[in-house]
Amino acid sequence: MDYPKSIPSVGLVNGKFVNEDVVAGLPGSLIPATWGNDITDELLNVVKSAGLEPSETDATQLLQAVKKLSQAGEDKHAPDVGAANLYMANYVPAITMLKDGLVLRFTAGNANTGASTFAPNGLLPKPLVNLASSALRPAEIVGGSLCSVVYCAALDSWLLVYASGGNATGGRLLSVRTFTSSGVYVPTVGMKNVLVKVMGGGGGSAGIGTTTTNQASLTGGGASGSYAEALLSSATIGASQVITVGAGGAAGPVAANAGSGGTSSFGSLVSAPGGGGSPWIGSITFPAVGLFVGGFPSTPSTGANILNSAGAAGSPGISVNGSTLAGHGGNSPLGCGGFGSSVAMALAAPGTGYGSGAGGIANAPNQPGRPGGAGAPGVVIIYEYA
Structure with missing residues (x-):
């Protein structure tokens, strides 16, 4: 589209039309029919391509057409003509240079199997990366995906901001995998990072012995796992990765120590030891004051880069001249320790949730021995992100 410069008789001045100057005796420019028709047809093609019916009385149709075509983005979409991992598309009008923030769309012809590149209109291929600026993993783009990419000059790469049917949305939660028993973790396709929560098993509480007329017996609570x-x-x-889930500490038999919780781990990368079980110390004879320790806390977890924490100790049981209160089990981030029972409670309260300690148990005078409670088992929870 240009002025009719190739026609000498048109009378252009400095390459543009001029009006007739009667005083100076200068003729005005002529508009050749061919040129006028070409200009009109070119404008009408824009109007028609937007789905509008040309009208002589509507002077806004060209503006309407430009807005509509801009919204449709037809000049920014093209089919992929490359191969898997080597995406290429030819846009009309052609993309002749890359500019920071340039947004393009293409329909992928093939799924990617790993790191990929993109090249519009035969330009030099540039890396195609996810929103975390990492190389693509397999299946982030699938065949037939409508892909939206943005050129980032700082990275000299194309950011894949969307891919229908694929896993291209960086940081998106793919799944939550909860292991309540040991097993093997195999990552979901498209996983890039995981948040792992590892909880060791809680300790149990000791069993109490038989009491005589002037005796009471009680125990502390079990500790929580790390x-x-x-x-x-x-x-x-x-x-x-091999997943190990620590068992809850076993309840102590009558007049015997409780078991400690087992260690939970995510392969050799992260480990969380279990909490200690409370010990059986013996009965107390009135009048007297006695303190019966709870389970010792576990050692701190290892391998974590967000949080490494030891468990909480079980609360001690206490007896003052016949008034007794057993110790509470240690709370964990994922569970609540069992409450310390009074002499009226027949059974010790186990730990709840994951990784908490069992509550201790108490005996009044002239009572038979009773077993303690079990600690809550550990758990491994894996949040997978694209």
């Missing part, structure tokens, strides 16, 4: 949180990349995790 706790860990870690953010790990897919590269660190690899193809799989």
Whole structure:
């Protein structure tokens, strides 16, 4: 589209039309029919391509058409003509240079199997990365995906901000995997990072012995297991990891110590030991004051880059001249310790949730021995992110 410069008789001045100057005796420019028709047809093509019916009386149709075509983005979408991992598209009008923030769309012809590139209109291919600026993992783009990409000059790469049917939305939660028993973790396709929560098993509470007329017996609560949180990349995790879930500490038999909770772990990367069980110390004879310790806390967890924490100790039981209160179980970040029972309670309260300690138990005079409570088991929870 240009002025009719190739026609000498048109009378252009400095390449543009001029009016007739009667005083100076200068003729005005002519508008050739061919040129006038070409200009009109070119404008009408814009109007028609937007789905509008040309009208002589509507002077806003060209503006309407430009707005409509801009919203449709037809000049920014093209089919992929490349191969898997080597995406290419030809846009009309052609993209001749890359500019920071340039947004383009293409319909992928193939799924990606790993790191990929994108090149519009034969320009030099640039890396195609996710929103975390990392190389694409397999299946982030699937065949037939409508993909939206943005050129980032700072990275000299194309950011994949959307891919229908794929896993291209960086940081999106893919799934939550909860292991309440030991097993093997195999990452979901498209996983880039995981938040792992590892909870060791809670300790049990000891059993109490038989009491005579002037005796009472009681125990402290079990300790909670240690706790860990870690953010790990897919590269660190690899193809799989063995998951170990620590059991809750066993309830102590009559007049015997309780068991400690088991260690939970995410492979060799993160480990959370279990909490200690409370010990059986013996009965107390009135009048006297006695303190019966709870389970010792576990050692701190290891391997976590967000939080490494030891468990909470079980509360001690206490007896003052016949008035008794057993110790509460240690609370955990994922569970509540069992409450300390009074002499009226027949059974010890187990730990609840995950990783908490069992509550202790108490005996009044002239009562038979009773077993303690069990600690809550550990758990491994994995949040997978694209």
